Amino acid sequence: MKVAPESTGQHRILVIDDESAIRRFLHSALSSEEFILHEAESGHIGLSAAAALRPDVILLDLGLPDLDGIEVIRRIREWSEVPIIVLSVREREDDKVAALDAGADDYLTKPFGVGELLARIRASLRRSITQSSEPVFTSAGLRVDLNLRRVTVDGTEIQLTPTEYDLLRLLIVHADKVVTHGQILKQIWGVAHQEQPQVLRVTISNLRKKIEHDPSRPRHITTEPGVGYRLKQAQ
Amino acid sequence: MRVYYFSQETGVYQGEGFLHQIDLVNVDGVTTISPPSYSRGEVPLYDASTRTWVLHRVQQRQRQSGDLKHAVPLEKDSVSCYPVESFYRSIQGMDVNFLVAVSRYIISLLLVAAATLVCEFIRPHLVPTNMVMIYQLVVVIAAVKLGRRPAIATAFFSVLAFDFFFVPPRLTFSVAEKEYLITFLGFFVVGVIISSLVAKVREQSLERERLSKQAEHARILQVQENLERALLNSISHDLRTPLVSIKGALSALKDEGERLSGQARQELLETASDEAERLNRFVGNLLDMTRLEAGAMRLNIDPCDVQELIGCALSAMDSRLGDRNVSVLLPPGMTLVPVDMVLMTQVLVNLLENANKYAPAASNIDVEVSVTGDWLTLTVADRGPGVAESELPHIFDKFYHVQVPEKAGGTGLGLSICRGIVEAHGGKIRAENRVGGGLVIEVLLPLGAPSEVV
Numbered sequence: 039m040k041v042a043p044e045s046t047g048q049h050r051i052l053v054i055d056d057e058s059a060i061r062r063f064l065h066s067a068l069s070s071e072e073f074i075l076h077e078a079e080s081g082h083i084g085l086s087a088a089a090a091l092r093p094d095v096i097l098l099d100l101g102l103p104d105l106d107g108i109e110v111i112r113r114i115r116e117w118s119e120v121p122i123i124v125l126s127v128r129e130r131e132d133d134k135v136a137a138l139d140a141g142a143d144d145y146l147t148k149p150f151g152v153g154e155l156l157a158r159i160r161a162s163l164r165r166s167i168t169q170s171s172e173p174v175f176t177s178a179g180l181r182v183d184l185n186l187r188r189v190t191v192d193g194t195e196i197q198l199t200p201t202e203y204d205l206l207r208l209l210i211v212h213a214d215k216v217v218t219h220g221q222i223l224k225q226i227w228g229v230a231h232q233e234q235p236q237v238l239r240v241t242i243s244n245l246r247k248k249i250e251h252d253p254s255r256p257r258h259i260t261t262e263p264g265v266g267y268r269l270k271q272a273q
Numbered sequence: 274m275r276v277y278y279f280s281q282e283t284g285v286y287q288g289e290g291f292l293h294q295i296d297l298v299n300v301d302g303v304t305t306i307s308p309p310s311y312s313r314g315e316v317p318l319y320d321a322s323t324r325t326w327v328l329h330r331v332q333q334r335q336r337q338s339g340d341l342k343h344a345v346p347l348e349k350d351s352v353s354c355y356p357v358e359s360f361y362r363s364i365q366g367m368d369v370n371f372l373v374a375v376s377r378y379i380i381s382l383l384l385v386a387a388a389t390l391v392c393e394f395i396r397p398h399l400v401p402t403n404m405v406m407i408y409q410l411v412v413v414i415a416a417v418k419l420g421r422r423p424a425i426a427t428a429f430f431s432v433l434a435f436d437f438f439f440v441p442p443r444l445t446f447s448v449a450e451k452e453y454l455i456t457f458l459g460f461f462v463v464g465v466i467i468s469s470l471v472a473k474v475r476e477q478s479l480e481r482e483r484l485s486k487q488a489e490h491a492r493i494l495q496v497q498e499n500l501e502r503a504l505l506n507s508i509s510h511d512l513r514t515p516l517v518s519i520k521g522a523l524s525a526l527k528d529e530g531e532r533l534s535g536q537a538r539q540e541l542l543e544t545a546s547d548e549a550e551r552l553n554r555f556v557g558n559l560l561d562m563t564r565l566e567a568g569a570m571r572l573n574i575d576p577c578d579v580q581e582l583i584g585c586a587l588s589a590m591d592s593r594l595g596d597r598n599v600s601v602l603l604p605p606g607m608t609l610v611p612v613d614m615v616l617m618t619q620v621l622v623n624l625l626e627n628a629n630k631y632a633p634a635a636s637n638i639d640v641e642v643s644v645t646g647d648w649l650t651l652t653v654a655d656r657g658p659g660v661a662e663s664e665l666p667h668i669f670d671k672f673y674h675v676q677v678p679e680k681a682g683g684t685g686l687g688l689s690i691c692r693g694i695v696e697a698h699g700g701k702i703r704a705e706n707r708v709g710g711g712l713v714i715e716v717l718l719p720l721g722a723p724s725e726v727v
Contacts, residue, residue: 131573149553235576236609239576239578239581239607239609240578240607240609242578242581243578243581243607254580254583254603255584255587255588256584256588260588261581261584261585263615263618264573264614264615
């Protein structure tokens with residue numbers, strides 16, 4: 039296998055998918071000055087390619103013939119923090135949650151557009167480069183100073199309860215990335231509250247009322263039905 | 274107890290009526306108890322080595338082609354002998370004809386015992402010869418219900434019982450008066466003649482019943498086949514139409530791309546992209562419909578914020594709604610409703626899509642939520658042409674297209690999926706024409722947790 043030289047500045051993407059048509063489409067769509075694409079057609083080949091190539095991002099299909107996609111994530115996570123974006127179909131929400139909980143960074147629902155895919159890849163790369171998040175988060179009128187614990191919307195300061203602030207902070211740390219219900223409940227309320235999703239619904243609803251212009255059409259905190267929440271960062 | 278014949282090769286049952294749990298099944302020559310209940314898309318196959326039924330997942334087309342070699346066993350539902358009473362265990366594997374025969378002779382003995390009991394009660398009031406009529410009655414019953422041979426056996430047992438219990442000297446088989454021997458002989462001969470005649474009539478009527486059932490079955494199959502053909506035509510049309518546009522647009526770009534203007538290329542690309550999106554939605558709908566019909570839709574019920582639910586649907590519809598104004602009216606405070614968020618978002622998306630398709634370009638779509646008692650009401654209202662009163666009850670039917678000539682292009686699945694999902698939540702969905710023009714679709718959902726999640 040050919041390893042791309044570090045000096046070119048191209049990011050290495052490893053695609054693990056058994057469908058040759060999808061690998062071919064991704065190859066044509068992504069190969070560019072910015073990215074160099076490597077392909078693996080099974081879970082086992084993908085695992086050894088991940089170790090040999092040290093890719094910057096992995097695109098992983100969950101429905102592999104030889105190895106469960108969740109298992110691939112677990113094995114990679116034993117030794118690497120490389121961003122993993124999962125590709126899955128709409129009906130498999132449980133699989134997506136399991137993949138995210140196993141350590142995947144994000145997911146895309148098949149079929150997807152290239153624009154959407156590029157946005158996810160770039161967001162993952164950004165997160166892995168800037169390890170510690172910035173002390174100030176800004177996105178379309180929302181400004182959160184994590185040092186001063188100050189939240190402003192269009193310049194007006196907003197008062198959040200400690201739980202609301204912790205939740206917002208958690209989403210900011212994982213900006214542009216899905217955080218599952220389970221992950222939020224565990225981080226904010228502790229393991230004991232894992233079975234009580236309504237406290238999360240209530241807190242999200244209150245938070246949206248304070249930071250969104252129209253809580254029926256949220257721009258900042260978006261819901262991924264059946265999976266979790268994502269804080270969008272407008273560029 | 275009835276007997277069914279089951280072929281493991283083709284998954285076909287033969288027998289009368291519905292299979293009941295206490296019926297016997299002859300699986301390719303081996304007799305066992307009935308399989309556990311199973312739903313559409315599944316078939317129980319018998320494992321003779323472990324004496325268990327194992328549910329297998331099976332494709333409709335596998336079932337139709339009569340090939341179950343590749344049926345996939347369901348792990349969770351590997352069901353051992355059911356019901357597990359020892360009687361049923363003990364009869365597993367025995368010859369089915371033998372079992373049925375034995376059960377008939379046991380019934381004939383019981384009939385004679387019953388007749389004897391009746392005679393014992395009336396003994397003080399009648400001379401023994403009159404009791405013969407009561408025994409004759411059970412012989413007729415046996416002939417009607419059990420067939421010829423068990424009826425003859427009943428006549429034989431009756432003679433013995435009559436002699437033993439009622440002919441003096443009582444409680445012995447000896448006979449004091451010789452004329453009773455004539456009574457016995459007469460009784461037995463009449464019993465045999467009645468048995469033969471009744472059995473013949475019984476066979477004829479069974480045969481007639483079988484034939485009429487066969488005719489009815491054939492008629493149902495014909496209706497089903499017509500319906501399936503209509504569905505298949507509709508589906509293949511809906512699948513092929515977008516494919517025609519996609520293939521046409523892409524081949525034009527591939528073969529003639531050089532000659533086309535920039536604008537034309539852009540239009541072709543947009544056509545292909547839009548039609549691919551339509552195809553994707555149709556396939557999604559088709560999968561939802563299939564899963565709903567197969568009973569394979571598992572509800573993942575959680576308390577959901579109604580506002581959040583509407584937000585998800587609006588964001589999924591964002592590109593299709595374009596500039597259209599959707600007004601949302603919610604009760605004050607937060608309303609939590611126990612639903613499967615993914616599926617209920619799909620319901621709202623389908624309702625909004627429907628409203629968007631029929632409503633005039635500049636008109637509003639109104640989404641309104643209210644709470645009355647234990648029910649949440651969610652309405653989606655448009656200012657489109659509405660639906661003729663005669664068609665209102667049908668718009669939730671599968672593949673139903675409202676008669677609006679210039680607005681074709683729906684799949685006829687969206688609303689029927691809505692109904693399937695809402696009803697799976699224990700809710701109701703209905704449509705009515707709106708005062709001032711347009712259609713209102715109303716979804717009622719129970720606010721209390723449905724019983725299945727408790």
